[in-house]
Amino acid sequence: MEFEQLDIRPAGKVMNAYQNDPDFIHTYFDYAPDAAGYSARLKELENRSFDRTGLSRVIRSFMGKAALSEKAEAHLRELEEGAPAVVGGQQAGLLTGPLYSVNKALSVVAEARRLRERLGTPVVPVFWIAGEDHDLLEINHVYAISDDRPVKRQFQVPFGVKTMASETAFDPAQMEAYIRGVFRDYGETVHTETLLGKVIGCLEGNPDFTSFFASLMSHLFSEEGLLLLDAADPALRQLESPHFENMVRRSSGIASGVAETERRFERDGFDRPLGAEDQDAHLFYVDSGERFLLSREGGQYVNSQGGFSFSEDQLAEIARTSPERLSNNVVTRPVMQDLVIPVLTFVGGPGEIAYWSLLRPAFSEMGIRMPVVVPRQSLTFISRLTARLLEETGLSAADVLTGRAEAEKQAFIDRVSDRNASDQIMRMEEQLNAGYRELSSTLKSRGRNVQELIEKNIGFHERQFNYLKEKIRESVLLEHETAIRRYSRLEAELLPEGGFQERKFSPFQFMNEYGPSFISDLAAHMGGQPGDHHLVRL
Template structure:
C-alpha cells in the first residue's frame, strides 16, 4: 500500500482552526492535541476514581455474546488494574455505517498502541456504540452503486415509531431480503459470497441495529482487542446511576454554563453546534424504547408533548432505582464518558470536536477536565481501477476534490459538440416566433380574435423544438458515453455526494473488492496523527 497525505479537504473554518492553530482555541478546551498534552493528561489526572471492577464486568457481559478474543480479555484485565483508554464511538449504522466508523475504530486502536509504547502504561482501545440514539433515519441505509449512480438503499422499517437503536428490532425476513438485494447490487468478485455468508451469520442472533453493528465491529477488530460497549446497555446504566444523580442535581447549573459557553463559541465565530436552551435538562426519559427530551419548567423536568412531568425528587429516584429509564444527550454523554472511563484521549470527528468546544465549563462544574481530543484519522481509499483512471487523465486525488474531473468532462463534451446544431435550432425558434408574431398582427388587423389559439400553437411548436434538441443531446452524449463515464467514475469514487468518500461509502464496496483482509491491511499502516487526510492506494 502507498500512502499520501494532504491538507484536510472540505473542512469547516472551525475544523481548519482546530487542526492548524489549536492554541488559539485554548479557552474552549483543556488540552491541545499533541504528545505534550497526552503526557500532561497522564500526569495530571486521577484515574483511580473509576469503578473499574464493575466496568469490566459490564463490558465482559456485553461483549461475551459476540465473542471475546484473547487480546480483548487481556485488555479487560488491564482495565481492571490500572489501564487507561483511548475512546471513540459512533451511531449503529447498517453494515457499520459510513467508512468513517471504521476509520474511527482504526484511530482508537492505532493511537492506543502508539501511546502504550510512548507512555509505558497499558492504553486500551474502546469503542462506544450510540445505541441510545433514536434518529433511525440516520442509520437505516447504505449507499450503493446502481446503474452507474450512487443510490441510497434504505431498510424498510416495519414500524415508524422512533425507538432507540438498541430497541429497534429487524424483521428477520425483511432484513435478510434487504441484505440479499444489497449484495446483488455489488459486482461479483472472489470475495462476494464469503462476505455475504459472514454478514448473514453475524445477523443471526443480532436482530437490532446496535447488536448487528457490534457483531460486525467485533468481527473486524477483535484480534486488536477493541473493547465495545453500547451506551444503552442496561447493566451500564445501572453502573451510571451515581452519575445520573449528579446530572439531575446540577441540571440548572449545567444548563447555565453550557448556554454561556455556546454563546461565547458563537461570538468567536464558530456557530452554535448544540443550539442549547437555557431551560434544557440535557437528559432524556426512556419509555418503551422511545426517548423523550426533558426540559426544566416551573421546578419540574418535563416533556410537554408527551405529558411527562417529574419533580427533582422523582427524577432523582428514577436515577437511583431505574437508571435505565434515563439517557444522555449531546451534552451529558461526554460527561458520562469521563465519569465512567479512565480516558486519556477521545477520538472525535469534525462535528464532535466542535460541540465539545462548548463543554469546557460543564466538565469543570463536575470537577473534571476534558481529555485530549484527538482528530480521528481521515482516509480515502483508492482502488486499482481508480488509480488507472487518475493516471490516464494525469489527475491527482486533490484534483478530483477540487472538481477538475467534472470540469474536464464538460470541456471534453464541448470540444466534441457541433455548435452548428444548437445555433440552427435557436434560429428556427427565432424565425418561428417572428412568423407567428406576424400572423398575430395580421389577424388583429382583420379583427380575427384567435390570439390564444395562435399562442397555444406557437407553444406546441416550441416544445417540439425543445424535445428535438433534447433527443439530439441525448444521442450526442450517448456517443461519448464511455469517455464521460470515466470522468463520472472518478467523481463518484473520490467525491461521492460532493464530499469525502468516507462520509458516504460503506465498507461493503471496499470489502467486496479487496476482501475482509483490507481492515487488517489498513491497521498496519504507519499513521501520523497530524490532522492531514490520508490517501491509501490499494
C-alpha cells in the same frame, strides 16, 4: 495497499479554527493535543478514581457473545491495571453503517498505538456504541453504486418507532434477506460467499441493531483488540448511577454553562450546533424502550408530550434505584463517558468537535476536565476501477475530491458537441424571428387576434427548435457515452452526491472486492496524525 496523505481543507469554520488557531483550543478546551496537554491529562487521570474492575466486567460481558480475542483480553487487563483509553463512538448502523464508522474505529486504534509509543505507557482503544440513540432512520440503510450513482437500500422499520437501537429487535430472517440483497448489489466475487457467511453468522443471537453492530465490529477488529461498550447497556447503567444522580443535582449549572458558552460561540462567528437553552435538563427519561427528553419547568423535570413530571428528589431517586430509566443526551453523554472511562483522548468527527467545543462548563460542573480532543482520520479508497478511470480521464483523486470531475465532464461535452449544427439552428431561429417581426409590423392594424396568432406560431417554432437541439445533444451524448460515463462513475466512486466516499458506502462493499482481511490490513498500515486524510490505493 499504499497510503498517501492528501492536503484537504478543514471541514468548516470550527475545524479550521481547531486546527489552525491555538486561541480557539485554549478558549473552548482544557488541553491542547500536544506533549504538555497529554502529560497534564495523564496526571489528572492518576488523581481520579474509576471503577476499573466494574468497567472491565461490563465490557467483557457485552463482548462475550463474540468471544474476546487475545488482544482484547490483553487490553482489558491493562485497563484494569491503570491504563488510560483512547475513545471514539458512533451509532449502530447496518453493516457497520457508512465508512466513517469504521474510519473512526481505525482512528481510535491508530491513536492508541501512537500514544502508547509516544508516551511509553499502555493506552487501550475503546469504542463507545451509541445504542441509546433512537433515530432508527439514520441507521437502517446502506448505499451501493448502481447506474453510476449511489442508491439507498433501506431495511424497513415500523413507522414512528422511537425505541433505542439497543432495544429495537428485528426479524433475523428479514434481515438476512436484506443483507443478501445488498450483497447482490455489490456483485459476485471470489470473496462474496465467505464474507456473506461471516456477516450472516454475526446475526445469530444478535436480533437488535446494537448487538448485530457490535458482533460485526468485534470480528472486524479482533486483531486490534478494540474494546466495545454499549451506552444503553443496563450493566453500564449501574456504574453510572451515582453520576446520574449528580447530574440531576447539577442540571441547572450544566445547562446554563453550556447555553452561555454557545452564545459566546455564536458571537465568535460560529454556528449554534446544539441550540442549547438554560432550562434544558440534558437527560432523557426511558419508558418502554422509548426516550423522552426532559426540561426544567417550575422546579420540575418534565416532558409534556409523554406526560412525565418529576421533582429533583424523585429523579435523583430514579438515578439511585433504576438508572436504566435514564439516558444521556448529546451534552451529558461525553461527560458520562469521561466519568466511567479513564479517557486520555477523545477521537471525533467535525460535527462532534463542534459540539464538544461547548461542553467545557458541563465537565467543570461535574468536577472534572475535558480529555484531549482530536479529529479522526479519513480514508478515501482508490479501487482498481477508480485507478483506471483516473488514468483515462487524466484527473487526479484530488481533482475529483475538489469537484473538478463535473467541470471536466461539461468541458468534454462542449468539445464534442456539434457546433456547426447548433450555429445553423441559431441562424434559422434568427431568420424566422426576423420574418415574424416583419410580419407582425405589417399586420399590426389587423387587430389583436392576428397578433396573438403570430405569437402562438413563434412559440410553436421555438419548441420545435428546442426539440431539435435536444435530439442533436442526445445523439452526441450517445455517441460519446462511454467517455462521458467515466466522469460520472468517478464522481460516484470518490465524491458520491457531492460528499466524501466515507459518508455513503459501507466497508463491506470494499471487503467484497478485496477480502475479509481488508480492515485488519488497513489497521496494520494506518499511521499518521489526527485529522489526516489518506488516499489508499488498493
